[in-house]
Amino acid sequence: MSLARRLLLRASRSQWLARQLRDRAFFQRAVRRFMPGEALDTALDAAAEFAKSRIGAVLTELGEQVTTRTEAEAVREHYLGVLDRIRRRGLPAQISVKLTHLGLEADREACTRDVLALARRAEQTRSFLWIDMEESRYVDATLNVYRRVKTEWANVGVCLQAYLRRTAGDLETLFPLSPAIRLVKGAYNEPADVAFPRKRDVDANYLKLAVRLLSEAMRQRAKPVFGTHDLGSIAKIREAAAALGLDGGAYEFHLLYGIRAAEQRALAAKGAGVRVLISYGSAWFAWYMRRLAERPANVWFVVRNLV
Numbered sequence: 279m280s281l282a283r284r285l286l287l288r289a290s291r292s293q294w295l296a297r298q299l300r301d302r303a304f305f306q307r308a309v310r311r312f313m314p315g316e317a318l319d320t321a322l323d324a325a326a327e328f329a330k331s332r333i334g335a336v337l338t339e340l341g342e343q344v345t346t347r348t349e350a351e352a353v354r355e356h357y358l359g360v361l362d363r364i365r366r367r368g369l370p371a372q373i374s375v376k377l378t379h380l381g382l383e384a385d386r387e388a389c390t391r392d393v394l395a396l397a398r399r400a401e402q403t404r405s406f407l408w409i410d411m412e413e414s415r416y417v418d419a420t421l422n423v424y425r426r427v428k429t430e431w432a433n434v435g436v437c438l439q440a441y442l443r444r445t446a447g448d449l450e451t452l453f454p455l456s457p458a459i460r461l462v463k464g465a466y467n468e469p470a471d472v473a474f475p476r477k478r479d480v481d482a483n484y485l486k487l488a489v490r491l492l493s494e495a496m497r498q499r500a501k502p503v504f505g506t507h508d509l510g511s512i513a514k515i516r517e518a519a520a521a522l523g524l525d526g527g528a529y530e531f532h533l534l535y536g537i538r539a540a541e542q543r544a545l546a547a548k549g550a551g552v553r554v555l556i557s558y559g560s561a562w563f564a565w566y567m568r569r570l571a572e573r574p575a576n577v578w579f580v581v582r583n584l585v
């Protein structure tokens with residue numbers, strides 16, 4: 279992992295830095311590149327715009343590491359309302375939640391009940407619930423919640439990170455559930471015994487896991503989603519899917535709002551299933567720093583806004 283990436287990921291956890299930067303106009307302008315606005319309405323409006331180009335959306339309210347049940351319950355109620363709004367507006371939109379935002383650390387049982395409630399509402403509103411994957415210390419708990427919820431509700435998926443050494447094994451244990459898996463490379467600062475430190479090893483593992491997912495999709499034992507902006511990987515995944523005889527409906531590509539916008543439209547125009555993950559809310563500092571860490575050149579964009 280590069281020094282710049284490591285520093286930016288460490289900075290993402292700094293409350294002091296968050297206080298210094300959050301209210302600065304230049305920083306807020308830079309953040310706008312990755313989110314249409316803080317209000318839910320702006321995210322729903324953006325989803326409606328994407329729908330015109332046959333691109334679906336996944337909505338996520340920014341926030342993590344909630345420590346009280348009262349806060350977690352407010353997050354659950356917020357997302358229940360989001361699912362209702364998606365249905366009322368007839369949007370091709372799903373939601374994605376972080377378990378620590380739903381109070382995983384405050385009370386695991388209550389957090390599981392909240393995820394069950396969201397999966398139920400997602401089913402009632404014909405939407406879909408995604409569970410993000412956070413730092414490696416939450417993987418076991420996240421997969422346990424996923425297994426529990428998936429046995430009751432079909433319309434729920436979980437994110438897995440290709441940078442983790444354990445992910446190939448986790449994937450095999452999930453296949454009996456016919457899981458929906460959003461495969462990503464991984465966005466956090468992890469030690470070398472837990473995650474591959476070299477990018478080329480992460481990229482290679484990503485492709486290996488992608489091919490494994492496609493082969494299980496052939497047998498209807500997985501619904502793969504590839505959360506990546508890596509155009510080389512996207513091309514190879516499409517080739518591998520075509521070689522297996524899978525059509526575009528068997529898998530999807532999910533990209534972040536503001537990244538590779540032209541390619542998102544081009545992929546959708548070629549008939550691929552594409553969704554854009556749209557973030558909103560005021561708790562964007564740690565999340566934005568992770569976006570900078572993914573491409574440290576983005577820091578120049580912040581500097582340009584400053585000058």
Ligand SMILES: Cc1cc2nc3c(=O)[nH]c(=O)nc-3n(C[C@H](O)[C@H](O)[C@H](O)COP(=O)(O)OP(=O)(O)OC[C@H]3O[C@@H](n4cnc5c(N)ncnc54)[C@H](O)[C@@H]3O)c2cc1C
Nearest residue numbers: 410411437462463464465505506507508532533534569572
């Ligand atoms: C839909 C979606 C959901 C995600 N959910 C999670 C999750 O739950 N848990 C988790 O740990 N991570 C998540 N991530 C982040 C993911 O782990 C990676 O950190 C991120 O996607 C960058 O990796 P990449 O696959 O795009 O490939 P890379 O090889 O890192 O990048 C490929 C190319 O994409 C472009 N690019 C990548 N990132 C940026 C950026 N920030 N700004 C501008 N250009 C960029 C660059 O041109 C780069 O060369 C998610 C990503 C997506 C797209």
